Amino acid sequence: MLANSPTTNFGYFRRLGIIEGVSFLIILGITMPLKYLADTPGPNKVIGMVHGGLFLLYCAGAVYFAWRQKWPVWKLLLLWLAAIIPFGTFVADRKLLEE
Template identity: 50%
Template sequence: MLNAFRLTAILEGISYLLLFGITMPLKYWAQIFEPNQYVGYAHGGLFILYMVLALVICWEKKWGIKRFIILFVASLLPFGTFYADKKYLKGNA
């Protein structure tokens, strides 16, 4: 389960960077809307999956609310899920 969460964290981080680094500039500067829509849907689904898995993992491993809050905040920051994976998840696999 932890490996699935780690994969989801990486994919969520990549989708976040694609959304803000590529598709949003395409949408607002080049008036190309379709990539933003598809990457946005993917990112939204991955974000929800990330949060559900974060709750499940924190519950199963008895990590507590502090670690969950760290994982939540990491999902809101660019490169945050990569940092969380390296600092909090990789050593626990």
């Protein structure tokens, strides 16, 4: 059983998922409209790079916890899928990671 405390590695992973999801929503809701409607690509580049790093950390963290806890492959695949769907990490946190 993984401890859901915010100070454990699993707690950090759950928070990383929330932060990654927020960064994705910022890209979709703020920086993409700025890029295409206001011809201001700068924020999209910066937030896009930050989001890319968070995305990679989230995917690597999912692999780490799937391996460590002997989670089934379907759970790992759902966590990865959640990272590419808007609001997906929030749903994954509630449905897959909360035990």
